[in-house]
Amino acid sequence: MSTKGHLTGIETFFDKDEVIVTKTCLKGSITYANRTFLRISEYDENEIIGRQHNLIRHPDMPRCVFKLLWARLQAQHEIFAYVVNRSKLGNHYWVLAHVTPSLNSERKVVGFHSSRRVPERAPLEGTIIPLYHDLRQREQQEADPKRGVEASSDMLQAIIQNKGVSYDQFIFSL
C-alpha cells in the first residue's frame, strides 16, 4: 500500500455512542470489522480481512502496551488499553479499547475481540499521551528492539507500582 508509513498529524474523531469493533483469529489476523471501524480507519473491508492488526499500528504506540495486551489475552484475561491508531490515509484516532479472548462452548479460545469507545480527553492528555511519549522514548534508547520493549515494560511496571496499584486499577483511576 503506497500510503504505508505516511502520517498527516490530523486527528479524527468518532461519536460517543459509537463502538469500533474488530475480531481476529488466534494469530491476530482480522476476521471481522464493523462499519465504524471501516469508516474511521479509512479501509475497505476487502483490504483488511485476513490482514494482521498491526496494519493500523501508529508509531507513537509503545511496544510494551501490545506486549501486555498479548500476555493478558494468552492468559485468557481481558484488557482495557488506550490506543492511538493510524488510518489508511495517515490520520490518527484515539480509543479506549476493551480486548477479550473469544471462547467456544468448550471454553477453548478461538480468537479475540476488541470493542473501542471514545476516550475521555482529560486522562488522555493529562496522563496517557505524556506516559506513552516517555515509554516510546525509553524503547528508542535501546538499539535492540527486544531490549527496548523490556526496558519500557519495566518502566511502565515501576510507574504503576509506585502508585501502589495494578494496571487495571491504574487505567480505571484515570
Ligand SMILES: Cc1cc2nc3c(=O)[nH]c(=O)nc-3n(C[C@H](O)[C@H](O)[C@H](O)COP(=O)(O)O)c2cc1C
Ligand atoms: C482483537 C485485537 C485487536 C487489536 N487491535 C489493535 C489496534 O486497534 N491497533 C493496534 O495497533 N494493534 C492492535 N492489536 C495488536 C496487534 O495485533 C499488534 O500486536 C500491534 O499492532 C503491534 O504490532 P507489532 O508488534 O507488529 O508492531 C490488536 C490485537 C488483537 C488481538
